[in-house]
Amino acid sequence: MATYVLVPGACHGGWWYEPLAAELRQEGHVAYPVTLTGLGDPQELLAKPINLDTHIEDVVRLLVEADLHDVVLCGHSYAGMVITGVADRVPERIASLVYVDAFVPEDGASVMSLTSGFWHDWYIGGAKADGIGVAPLPVLDPRATPHPLACLVQAIRLTGALRRVPRREYVYLANFENTPFTPFYERLREDPGWHVRSLPVGHNILRDAPDDFRKILLGAAP
Template sequence: MSTYLLVHGAWHSGQCWERVVPLLTAAGHRVLAPTLTGYGDTVHLAGPEVGLDTHVDDIVGLITEEDLTDVVLVGHSYAGLVISSAANRVPERIGQLVYLDAMVPEDGESAADILPISQGMIDQAMASEGGWRVPPPEPPFGLFGVTEPADLEWLRSMLSDQPVGCLQQPVRLDNPAVNTIPRTHIHCATDFPEGITRRPVPAVQRNGSPSQVWELATGHDCMITMPAELTELLLKLG
């Protein structure tokens, strides 16, 4: 049995993994899909004091409280930052890092450094009432690559504003032990938004082994549009 810890991205909640969790569980694995502070059923906790560090605390706290080890730690989108800093703090508990169509940071980088388009969101949030809310975007191709009407209705029901601190606070990757953790990158290969550039994955991982990059022929929210195919890839790591 492996332990999968699935971390949702910006604006979402742990509910977005609802189609993946039972598939991994049915394969005999333990699965946790928490909602980060300020989203979903914790939306009342959202505010200007919530940021990346808050979410790293959420994940590290869950790992230590549940005494999890050899964790397959999956971060979607913005959560690439969360899992990176979390692994930096408890590398001995992480067996795999999975960047699911995610931001892949270097030490000291923020979301705005990795994805310059984020700066526009920060500027809008700072100018808005309260100065901290970043509302969910709706690109022309659909919401995060989701286009089916029923799926869109379900997705919209779980979305909430993103605290601006999540885009401003830097990742910490100053623990050499984090470099030994194997990484896998899963890219969503269709409906790629204009103005967003994905960083190329180096041919060799930081631990010296060849990089592992897989693709899914779907949009950004693959856990909603291709849960079975995503699960099949994740099971290769368990």
């Protein structure tokens, strides 16, 4: 039996992972689809400041309070920032990191510093209404909610402790238009410390290649 903690990308909650989580549970595994602060109840965006540290703390708190160990920690898209921070804080609880078309930041990087052009237009333009939340792109699921702008602006701070995680995987989704993730794929596929693969699908892997995604997660289990 493996334990999976599944962190969604910008504007998405744990609902995005639920079909996959249900399949993993049916196979006897434990799965926690995470809804990060501000992504479940939009009123949270106005109630308190939310930044990248908030989201990292959300996942660390889950791991500690549920006393989870040997975790397969998966992050899609923006959540690469989150799982990187989590792994740096509690590497002893994590067996595998699985980045799915996601950011892999180094110390001092932010989503804003790792993107440009189309993405900056969305982040800044999408926050015009209140300067707090970035409105979902029209192509996203109707359940998508505004994403806290500060999460995209704040730089991550890393000690290097995440290098203690035994296994790291990167899944590149090659048919994602305007992808900001090509540099990570090109860098990591030359790194012997990573297991890297590419799939000829778009960014929504749960829609385009759900069976491949499930097999990748099963293969990442300790």
